Amino acid sequence: MELYLDTAVMEEIREIASWGILSGVTTNPSLLAKAGVSVADFMKGIESLIPGPLSLEVTAEDAETMVAQGLKLREYGENVVIKLPLTAEGLKACGRLKEKGIPANLTLVFSANQALLAARAGAAYVSPFIGRLNDNGAEGALLIQEIRAIFDRYGLKTKIIAASVRSPRDVTEAALGGADIATIPYAVMKKMVAHPLTDDGLRRFRTDWENSGLSL
Numbered sequence: 001m002e003l004y005l006d007t008a009v010m011e012e013i014r015e016i017a018s019w020g021i022l023s024g025v026t027t028n029p030s031l032l033a034k035a036g037v038s039v040a041d042f043m044k045g046i047e048s049l050i051p052g053p054l055s056l057e058v059t060a061e062d063a064e065t066m067v068a069q070g071l072k073l074r075e076y077g078e079n080v081v082i083k084l085p086l087t088a089e090g091l092k093a094c095g096r097l098k099e100k101g102i103p104a105n106l107t108l109v110f111s112a113n114q115a116l117l118a119a120r121a122g123a124a125y126v127s128p129f130i131g132r133l134n135d136n137g138a139e140g141a142l143l144i145q146e147i148r149a150i151f152d153r154y155g156l157k158t159k160i161i162a163a164s165v166r167s168p169r170d171v172t173e174a175a176l177g178g179a180d181i182a183t184i185p186y187a188v189m190k191k192m193v194a195h196p197l198t199d200d201g202l203r204r205f206r207t208d209w210e211n212s213g214l215s216l
């Protein structure tokens with residue numbers, strides 16, 4: 001499973017990219033609003049940092065304006081994927097962008113049927129929101145498994161991005177469920193790398209080595 005960062009903060013991308021584990025980035029209007037940056041500002045100097053696809057989301061809700069916004073966003077680079085909401089209008093826009101050779105990521109997906117519709121509309125990616133489902137008493141991990149089973153059974157090539165990730169456990173469950181990608185907030189990435197036994201082990205190695213008087 002590939003790992004994307006879900007953010008609108010350049011410094012976060014810079015740090016996580018430096019680990020050498022980053023395959024792409026997603027963002028959304030809420031993340032940009034929270035960071036207080038326009039898409040234009042966010043895109044300044046970002047190309048060199050992002051090794052793969054970058055999903056930028058439209059704000060329109062009708063297909064015609066979504067396509068117009070998608071074409072504008074795509075001008076930022078060949079790696080830009082247009083994020084569209086999983087609505088009837090989003091499906092229409094997805095097909096029109098695909099005709100122009102522009103890949104779409106269908107977002108706000110909460111059911112296997114919505115994912116099937118996205119795949120049939122020609123979406124390159126589909127983003128089931130596992131955290132928001134879990135918040136509402138449903139099982140996000142189960143949705144990933146269902147979408148994986150359907151896509152495999154019918155040979156659908158749309159990639160599954162596990163989104164709305166809240167914890168390291170969500171990432172594990174997405175990987176076990178067969179997601180192609182998980183898009184992960186910075187804070188969760190930081191938790192994934194850490195383990196108290198790693199810190200403890202490091203401390204013991206350091207102490208033993210320092211007390212030994214030996215050198216490498």
Ligand code: E4P
Nearest residue numbers: 006026027028132163164165
């Ligand atoms: C996905 O691409 C979205 O940006 C994101 O994962 C939404 O997560 P949230 O439910 O934490 O807002």
